[in-house]
Amino acid sequence: MAKTPDDSRLELLQGTLDMLILRTLQWGSQHGHGIAHSIRQQSDDLLKVETGSLYPALHRLEKRGWLKAKWALSEANQRAKYYELTAAGKTQLAREQDRWSQLVTAIGRIMTPATGKE
Amino acid sequence: MRPDERDIDDELRGHLALAIKERIDRGEDPGAARQAALDELGYLPAVRDSVRQVWYSRWFEAGADFARDLRVGLRALAGAKGLSLAVVVTLALGIGANAAIFSVVRAVLLAPLVNRDEDRLLYIRQSAPGAGVENMTFSVPEIDDLKARVTSIGAFGDFSTVDFTMIGFGEPRVVHAGVVSGTFFEVMGLRPVLGRLLTPADDGPGAAGAVVLTHRFWSTALASDPTVLGKTVRLDTRTATVIGVLEPSVPYPVDTEIIANIVTSPHHLDALMVTGRTHRMTELFGRLAPGATLEAARAELTAAHAALETEHPEAYAGRADVGMTVRTLRDQIATPARTILLLLLATAGVVFIVACSNVANLILARSVRREGELAVRAALGASPGALRRTLLAESLVLCGAGAVLGVLLAGPLVTAVARFAARFSVRALDVTMDASLLWVGAGLAMAAAVLLAWIPRLPASDTSAGVSLATGGLRITPGTSRRLRLFATAQVAFSFVLLVGAGMLLAALLALQTTSSVANVAQVLAIDVPLPIESAGPKTVTFVDEAVRRISALPGVTRVAAGNVVPWRDLGKFGPFSFAAEGYTPANGADPPMARLRNVTPGFFATLGVPILAGRDFTDDDRGRGELVVIVSQTIATRLFPNGEALNRQIWWTDAVFGTAKRRIVGVAADLNDESVLPVPAWVVYHPLRQIPYAGRLFVQAAGGDPYALMPAITRVLHEIAPEQPVERAATLEDVRAGLLTPDRVNAFVVAGFAGVALAIAIVGVAGVLAFSVSARTREFGVRLAIGSTPRDLLRTVLREGAAIVAGGIVTGAGLGYALASVATSYVEGLRLPGPWPVLGAAVVLAVAAVMAALLPARRASRVDVLQALRTE
Numbered sequence: 001m002a003k004t005p006d007d008s009r010l011e012l013l014q015g016t017l018d019m020l021i022l023r024t025l026q027w028g029s030q031h032g033h034g035i036a037h038s039i040r041q042q043s044d045d046l047l048k049v050e051t052g053s054l055y056p057a058l059h060r061l062e063k064r065g066w067l068k069a070k071w072a073l074s075e076a077n078q079r080a081k082y083y084e085l086t087a088a089g090k091t092q093l094a095r096e097q098d099r100w101s102q103l104v105t106a107i108g109r110i111m112t113p114a115t116g117k118e
Numbered sequence: 119m120r121p122d123e124r125d126i127d128d129e130l131r132g133h134l135a136l137a138i139k140e141r142i143d144r145g146e147d148p149g150a151a152r153q154a155a156l157d158e159l160g161y162l163p164a165v166r167d168s169v170r171q172v173w174y175s176r177w178f179e180a181g182a183d184f185a186r187d188l189r190v191g192l193r194a195l196a197g198a199k200g201l202s203l204a205v206v207v208t209l210a211l212g213i214g215a216n217a218a219i220f221s222v223v224r225a226v227l228l229a230p231l232v233n234r235d236e237d238r239l240l241y242i243r244q245s246a247p248g249a250g251v252e253n254m255t256f257s258v259p260e261i262d263d264l265k266a267r268v269t270s271i272g273a274f275g276d277f278s279t280v281d282f283t284m285i286g287f288g289e290p291r292v293v294h295a296g297v298v299s300g301t302f303f304e305v306m307g308l309r310p311v312l313g314r315l316l317t318p319a320d321d322g323p324g325a326a327g328a329v330v331l332t333h334r335f336w337s338t339a340l341a342s343d344p345t346v347l348g349k350t351v352r353l354d355t356r357t358a359t360v361i362g363v364l365e366p367s368v369p370y371p372v373d374t375e376i377i378a379n380i381v382t383s384p385h386h387l388d389a390l391m392v393t394g395r396t397h398r399m400t401e402l403f404g405r406l407a408p409g410a411t412l413e414a415a416r417a418e419l420t421a422a423h424a425a426l427e428t429e430h431p432e433a434y435a436g437r438a439d440v441g442m443t444v445r446t447l448r449d450q451i452a453t454p455a456r457t458i459l460l461l462l463l464a465t466a467g468v469v470f471i472v473a474c475s476n477v478a479n480l481i482l483a484r485s486v487r488r489e490g491e492l493a494v495r496a497a498l499g500a501s502p503g504a505l506r507r508t509l510l511a512e513s514l515v516l517c518g519a520g521a522v523l524g525v526l527l528a529g530p531l532v533t534a535v536a537r538f539a540a541r542f543s544v545r546a547l548d549v550t551m552d553a554s555l556l557w558v559g560a561g562l563a564m565a566a567a568v569l570l571a572w573i574p575r576l577p578a579s580d581t582s583a584g585v586s587l588a589t590g591g592l593r594i595t596p597g598t599s600r601r602l603r604l605f606a607t608a609q610v611a612f613s614f615v616l617l618v619g620a621g622m623l624l625a626a627l628l629a630l631q632t633t634s635s636v637a638n639v640a641q642v643l644a645i646d647v648p649l650p651i652e653s654a655g656p657k658t659v660t661f662v663d664e665a666v667r668r669i670s671a672l673p674g675v676t677r678v679a680a681g682n683v684v685p686w687r688d689l690g691k692f693g694p695f696s697f698a699a700e701g702y703t704p705a706n707g708a709d710p711p712m713a714r715l716r717n718v719t720p721g722f723f724a725t726l727g728v729p730i731l732a733g734r735d736f737t738d739d740d741r742g743r744g745e746l747v748v749i750v751s752q753t754i755a756t757r758l759f760p761n762g763e764a765l766n767r768q769i770w771w772t773d774a775v776f777g778t779a780k781r782r783i784v785g786v787a788a789d790l791n792d793e794s795v796l797p798v799p800a801w802v803v804y805h806p807l808r809q810i811p812y813a814g815r816l817f818v819q820a821a822g823g824d825p826y827a828l829m830p831a832i833t834r835v836l837h838e839i840a841p842e843q844p845v846e847r848a849a850t851l852e853d854v855r856a857g858l859l860t861p862d863r864v865n866a867f868v869v870a871g872f873a874g875v876a877l878a879i880a881i882v883g884v885a886g887v888l889a890f891s892v893s894a895r896t897r898e899f900g901v902r903l904a905i906g907s908t909p910r911d912l913l914r915t916v917l918r919e920g921a922a923i924v925a926g927g928i929v930t931g932a933g934l935g936y937a938l939a940s941v942a943t944s945y946v947e948g949l950r951l952p953g954p955w956p957v958l959g960a961a962v963v964l965a966v967a968a969v970m971a972a973l974l975p976a977r978r979a980s981r982v983d984v985l986q987a988l989r990t991e
Contacts, residue, residue, distance in 0.1 A: 032129065033136035051133065051159045052168060059121075059172040076139045080132040081125075 017049065017057050019100060022066065022085065022093040029084035031074055032058055058083055066092050121173070126166050134159055183504075187511035195515060201484055202516060204882065205477045209520025209566060211875050212473030214527030215466040217559045221528075222535045223459045227452045232367050234307030238406040240271065240415060241370070241450040244398070244423075246440045251694065253371070254440070257398045257433075258391060260426060264402075267422040270415040272407035275305030278400040279372055280383050281648060283844055286351030287340065292648045292844050295353070296377040297386055303330075305405045306367075312336075313347045313362030320379040327358030327382045333366040335375040358382050370451055371401050395433040403447070416444040439709065462535070465616060465872045472612045472876045474566055476883040479605040481513065481570050483890045510571035517570070521563030528559065535868075599891065603923060606887045609880040610927020614964055615935040616873035621956025624866045638727035639852040641676075643825045644684040645816045646846040647836060658811045661840060666719060668835045669818060674828055677819040679722040680807060683714075684815050685792030685851060686858045692716065694801065700768040700780075702758045710772060713754060713801040714793070717810045723749075723787055725819045726851070731755075733765050733785030740784075740806035747806065749785035753799035769803065781805075795858050825850050877967060880927075885971035888920050892975045899982040909980035916979045920972030921965075928961050 024035050024042075035058075036049045061067040066089035074080035085093070121129075134155055141151035159165065174182065195202045233239050242264075244254050256264075256276075265274050277298050284293045300318030308315065311333065320328050329351060331340070340346055349360045358378055380386045390397050406415055423442045427434045434440045445453070485492075492505055647665070649658055662680045669678045683691055693714035704710055720736040723729070731752055740747050748769060755764035768780040791800035807813055820828055826848065833845045849857075892899075899912055 031132065031136070033133045033140075037140070051130075052165050055126075055130065055133075055165060056168045056172050059169050063172060074132060074136060076132075076135045078132050078135045079128055080136070081129045 016100075017053060018061060019093070019096040020047075020049075021054075021057060021061060021083075022089055022096065025067070025083060025085045025089070026093065029070075029082040031080040031082050033074075033080075035083070061089070065089075123166065123170070126169050127162075130159070130162060130165060130169075184507060184511060187508050188515060190508065191512035191515045195512060198484065201480055202519075205480055205516045206519045206523060208473045208476050208879055208882075209517055209563070210523035210527055211879075212466075212470040213521055213524030213559050213562045213566075214531055215872065215875075216470050216562060217525060217528040218531035218535050219459070219462050219466045220558050221532055223463055225536075226455050226459060231448050231451075232308070232365065233447070234309075235405075236307065236448055237446060239305070239307060239447045240404040240406065240412070240444055241447045242402040242404055242419065243443050243450075244440065245443065253690075255398045256400045256402050257395050258400065259393060259395045260398070260433075261400060261402060263426055264419065264422055267425070268404075268415070268418050270407050270410035270418050271404035272410075273301050273305045273405050275299070275302035275403040275405075276400045277302060277371075277403065278386070279374060280385065282353040282376075282378075282382075283648060283842075284351055284353055284376075285842070286349065290842050290844055292646070292846060293353075293375045294372070295382075296372075296374040297380060297383045298377055299380055302377075302403070303364075305403050307405070308367050309365050310362040311365045312344065313360070315362050315364065316377070316379050320381075323381055323387050325379060325381050327353070327356050328361045328379045329353075329358040329382070330377045331360060331363045332369065332373075332375060332377065333364055334369075334373075336363045339375070353378065353382050355384070356382050368451060370447065395430055404444075412444070412446065419444050462868065465619070465869055468612045468616055469872050469876050469879075470562070472609050472879050474569070475605040475608045475612075476879045476886075477516075477566065478570060479602055479609075479883055479886060481516075482602060482605070483886065485509070486890075486894075506571060510567065513567040513570035517563040517567035520566070521559045524563075525559040599894075602887045602890065606880075606883045606923050607927045607930060609876075609883045610924055610964060610968065611931035611934055613873070613876040613880040614928050614931030614960055615938065616869070616876045617960035617963060618931075618935055618956050620866065620870040620873035621959050622953075624870060625953070625956055638725070638819055639855060640850055641820045641822075641825055642726055642851045643816075643818045643820065643828065643832075643848055644687065644851055644854060645818065645829075645832065645848045646684070646844075647814055647816055648844055648846070649812075649814045655811050658813055659808055661843075662719060662807060662813050664839050665816060665836060666721075668839070669816070669832055672828065672831050672835065674821050674823065675818055676821045677721055677725040679719045679725040679817045680813045681716060681718040681722055681815050681817065682813050683716055683792055684847075684854060685726075685790065686795060687847075687849075687854045688815070689793055696772045697803065698770055698772050699758050701763075702767075711754070711758065711801065713750075713803045715771075715810075716792075716802055716804045717807045717813055718804050719807045719813075722804075722817065725817045726790070728790050729788045731786045731788055733783070735785060736804075736806040738808075741808040742811070746779055746781040746809055747784045748781045749787050749804040750783055751800045751802040751804075752786055752789045754801055754803070755783075755786040757799075795855055877964070880964075881967050881971045884920060884923055884968050885974060887923065888916055888972050888975040889978070891919065892916060892979045895979075896982055899979055900984050900986075903982060903984045912982070913976045913980040916976035917969065917972050920968055920976070924965055924968040928964060932957070 020039050021035055024030065024038050030038070032051075032054055036051070036054055039047055039049050058067065062069055062083070066086060067083045068086050069081050069083050071079055072082050137155035137158060138148075138151050141154060142148055146154070230236050231239075242256075244256055244260075245252050246254050255278075258276075261274065261276055275298065277296050280295050280297050281292050282295050283290055284295075298316060300316055300321040303315040304317075310330070313330075315330055316328060319325070331346065336342060336346065346360050347362070350357055351360065364377065385391055391399075404415070406412065419442060427440065495505060495508075496502075649661065666678045666680060669675055682688075694712035695715060696710040696712050698710060702711075718736070720738060720740075723735055730749070732755070733749070736747070736749065750764065750769070755762075758764065759767065764783055764786055767783050769783055770778050770780045772778065787804065789800040790802070791798055792802070793800075816832075818825070818828060818832060829848050832848075836843055836845050899907075902912065903909070
């Protein structure tokens with residue numbers, strides 16, 4: 001994959017990375033690289049997660065008890081740390097999703113009033 | 119839960135591998151793929167750190183940093199073993215001594231007694247300081263009068279001591295017993311651990327004999343036998359039943375093995391005891407009445423005592439003198455130990471100051487050597503806080519080690535100091551090391567560590583001081599040098615104070631050890647053969663005659679004599695009583711003379727080696743029906759009859775105990791003060807044993823060799839005469855006197871030990887400062903040599919530097935010591951300023967030691983190699 005030019009990349013909004021990670025893990029356990037890969041793919045290469053923010057975020061979520069981790073062999077045949085949602089993590093995902101849609105609606109009303117009055 | 123560094127690295131490496139694989143799978147060149155993946159990942163340690171920070175809080179981070187500082191500190195100190203060892207040992211001595219003495223002071227002076235409401239328990243003492251009688255005790259009529267007149271004391275408890283020959287627990291032996299009335303234990307507020315204690319129901323001549331065992335006797339001699347209750351023992355002629363065991367408590371004023379009721383002692387029931395106003399042998403305790411204060415009780419007692427003196431003037435010879443003190447029992451017990459313990463505490467404190475200033479010096483010198491290192495770190499961006507933290511970590515390691523060693527050292531020290539303090543206060547017997555010791559030790563170490571970390575100057579805060587970043591070399595600044603010298607001077611000053619103190623004590627001890635008129639202290643065995651007072655009379659005379667005759671016949675025995683008192687051991691017995699002499703009238707208003715009464719057999723003076731200065735010794739013809747005769751001590755002869763006409767004068771006791779019959783002085787013996795090892799006058803009147811037939815002490819002069827080797831034969835002979843006769847406490851008079859001197863000896867020893875430690879530290883300090891100064895001035899010395907100084911000049915320069923430190927220290931110490939002593943004398947009784955000899959001696963010792971210490975660095979200075987010196991830096 002060619003490098004995405006800087007200007008076409010989107011900065012992640014503050015606080016959204018945690019939500020994206022939780023969302024990505026909704027379908028099963030995955031390692032850090034896989035999570036980054038799937039976020040990039042699902043956003044059509046618009047969102048690119050920096051390693052330097054991904055891993056601290058993963059560990060932050062693990063520390064809070066929303067993720068749990070176990071070591072397993074990856075497809076590259078190497079030891080990799082697989083993350084998986086906990087029950088608390090699922091609840092948190094639902095909460096963040098609610099908040100996110102509220103935020104989108106609210107910002108949408110301000111930015112495009114016509115659609116906001118639908 | 120918390121991943122370690124390796125886990126994080128693994129995870130990130132796994133990520134990298136997957137990223138590379140993904141690129142290769144897409145058809146990128148492996149090399150390029152690897153590079154691109156690496157670029158994407160960023161700087162690995164930074165990523166790892168940011169992951170780590172998720173887990174670690176700020177405080178934990180600081181802690182981790184500090185742990186790293188500690189590790190660095192440990193490694194750095196391992197590189198400076200000599201210095202570390204010096205610091206640790208110095209601190210351990212300081213901390214150990216302080217912790218040990220503190221815990222004894224706490225136990226002896228501060229902790230409350232076990233007695234119920236001990237702050238209301240009083241000890242009342244009658245004394246006659248003018249006659250040199252510290253504790254003249256009370257007589258039964260006096261106590262009865264006080265009981266009737268004083269209302270602020272709810273109850274009085276009386277206590278007197280009697281020696282019984284006790285049969286019932288193993289071999290017949292003499293026990294030291296307390297005889298008390300039924301109120302005693304209630305007043306003392308003590309409980310039994312077994313059975314019951316004595317109550318007023320045990321009073322009176324009709325009661326059954328009852329005995330309470332002290333806890334010490336029960337747990338040691340009887341191995342805490344629980345079946346002891348109800349056992350019957352024979353005490354001299356009476357029998358008594360064991361009714362209880364007392365809880366562990368402080369024995370005061372004397373340690374006894376058993377405490378019995380009045381009826382066990384026939385003497386306590388006879389008329390002399392009950393009605394004799396001057397027959398004083400009872401200690402008095404009191405418990406404050408509800409609502410009464412100590413001051414009220416003291417005022418009331420003093421008034422009642424004054425009234426008694428006016429009503430019975432004949433009972434208070436030298437009435438202006440007899441006084442009464444009232445204190446709480448705790449104060450009474452603690453007071454004699456207070457001076458000595460506070461002295462020790464001060465001594466230990468001074469040692470701690472010396473130790474700390476020496477450690478400060480070592481650390482300061484070390485920090486000067488590493489100023490280069492600190493400067494580099496500061497230049498690389500280390501904050502002053504970080505540098506301080508490094509220094510703190512190092513000093514913590516040092517002081518922590520010092521504290522651990524100090525506390526280990528304190529254990530044995532506590533035992534030693536407690537044994538020492540037990541001479542002054544019975545409470546010290548039960549001192550053990552407790553947890554407070556650890557806190558004291560840790561506290562001292564922390565204080566020292568923080569102080570030490572703040573001594574060195576930081577390069578960042580003072581860039582003008584000329585720290586050479588370029589060379590990283592050693593530059594000693596005048597400020598540092600001055601500080602080093604200041605600390606060394608302080609050490610010398612404090613050591614000087616301690617040395618003078620030790621000198622004083624040693625001088626006093628030497629004076630004590632060289633005074634005695636007894637020539638044969640080493641060859642004379644003193645043996646207790648206690649004879650009950652009931653057998654006084656012909657029975658005693660027969661026994662003593664037989665014993666003297668048969669022991670004299672033993673091989674290796676030169677002379678044998680008997681008496682009623684072993685010098686320096688049977689203290690406070692048989693007097694002093696007042697007496698009068700023909701041809702002597704006390705000056706107007708002066709007290710009648712008082713003397714101690716001794717009964718001896720003929721040959722007593724020859725046996726002990728006390729010369730008879732005039733007249734003759736007793737003979738076997740000085741017997742009951744013959745003329746009553748006495749021998750007086752030199753002091754009596756010269757004070758009463760200054761013109762030397764003491765012989766053949768009449769002299770008689772005015773105290774009723776031994777009758778007021780007139781007795782003729784037939785001899786004058788050299789002063790033997792058997793009450794004190796101090797060179798004080800002896801007021802003693804000797805009687806022939808046959809005229810006052812009461813004895814119980816044998817004196818055996820050995821021909822040579824070990825006197826103790828005679829004991830088996832002597833014991834056998836005595837048991838042949840009387841099978842149940844106890845034979846006890848055989849000791850040469852030299853050993854007896856040594857026992858009395860022990861407190862002084864230990865005093866001098868302990869303080870001298872402290873002073874020695876301080877001296878050693880100070881010497882190390884002076885030598886260290888000079889060595890440091892020499893090594894810092896190598897270049898200067900090189901230049902001097904190059905322009906024509908001789909090595910001798912350099913030697914002299916360094917020695918002069920050392921001499922200046924010592925002189926400054928001694929002058930400061932003299933001033934300091936004088937100021938301290940002046941302050942102390944106003945608070946502590948009996949403290950004197952030292953004479954010139956201890957001061958001079960201490961100064962000489964210090965000066966010599968310091969010059970020796972200075973020689974080493976001085977020689978090094980004089981041997982500086984010019985070329986090498988000029989090339990340094």
